[in-house]
Amino acid sequence: MSQADRVIAGNLVLADWASHFQRDVVVIPSCVAVEDYMPKVSYELRDPPRLGWIGSPHNEAYLLEIADAITEVHRRTGARLTLVGTTARTLGDLESLIDRVPWSPDSQGVALAAMDIGLMPLPATPYSLGKCGYKLLQYAAAGLPAVASPLGVNADLLDQFGMPRARTQDDWISAILALIGGSAAAREQLGRTAREITARRYAFDVWLPRWVAAVELEAVSL
Numbered sequence: 001m002s003q004a005d006r007v008i009a010g011n012l013v014l015a016d017w018a019s020h021f022q023r024d025v026v027v028i029p030s031c032v033a034v035e036d037y038m039p040k041v042s043y044e045l046r047d048p049p050r051l052g053w054i055g056s057p058h059n060e061a062y063l064l065e066i067a068d069a070i071t072e073v074h075r076r077t078g079a080r081l082t083l084v085g086t087t088a089r090t091l092g093d094l095e096s097l098i099d100r101v102p103w104s105p106d107s108q109g110v111a112l113a114a115m116d117i118g119l120m121p122l123p124a125t126p127y128s129l130g131k132c133g134y135k136l137l138q139y140a141a142a143g144l145p146a147v148a149s150p151l152g153v154n155a156d157l158l159d160q161f162g163m164p165r166a167r168t169q170d171d172w173i174s175a176i177l178a179l180i181g182g183s184a185a186a187r188e189q190l191g192r193t194a195r196e197i198t199a200r201r202y203a204f205d206v207w208l209p210r211w212v213a214a215v216e217l218e219a220v221s222l
Contacts, residue, residue: 008214010132011153017130026214029153030132031207034199037141038109043188045116048078049180052115054108054138057086065121065149067094069172077180081119084111112138116187117179118146120154121172133157137202140194145187147175160201161194 001021009015015025084101101111118139122128133153139146148154150165158165164175
């Protein structure tokens with residue numbers, strides 16, 4: 001970074017770190033193409049209720065942070081977990097509650113729209129503070145209500161979307177059960193509000209002018 005002309009960081013935590021090596025740092029948040037995500041149509045719960053997670057094989061171990069909560073929610077409601085990412089079974093006892101969907105551009109849209117509640121647990125580590133909330137933005141783009149750890153960018157996104165935050169196992173149980181026990185109208189309001197905010201504040205087109213200026217594409221085109 002010290003040899004770069006400019007550094008682009010996805011959030012203020014990363015920008016602060018980068019500023020130790022580079023004076024010229026521009027913040028551009030993670031963005032999504034909302035139009036690429038199939039919006040949820042029905043907010044009536046599936047039978048059994050369908051929790052969901054999407055991500056890479058490296059990050060799916062974060063689900064073990066809330067394994068007790070997921071197991072308890074399953075015991076009370078029969079809820080299962082759709083995991084979009086990899087077919088490798090790596091989550092121990094949780095695997096009996098998991099239905100895995102291999103990731104593809106098409107499968108992610110269908111799978112997210114079919115979930116009832118998205119999950120984004122994070123461990124309380126410096127690495128987590130630097131994450132950019134992309135998973136929450138994916139859920140929001142699909143109009144999917146979600147529960148997440150309020151770390152880093154997540155905390156701000158949860159506040160904007162009006163979605164529940166959870167730190168402890170009890171928090172996760174309470175938040176998930178509240179969404180399951182709430183009305184379809186309440187879940188729909190959360191999902192649609194999140195999708196609208198994401199389209200207005202975190203779409204690629206919204207940040208394109210800042211990106212063009214940051215990488216000086218206009219000067220290059222001349």
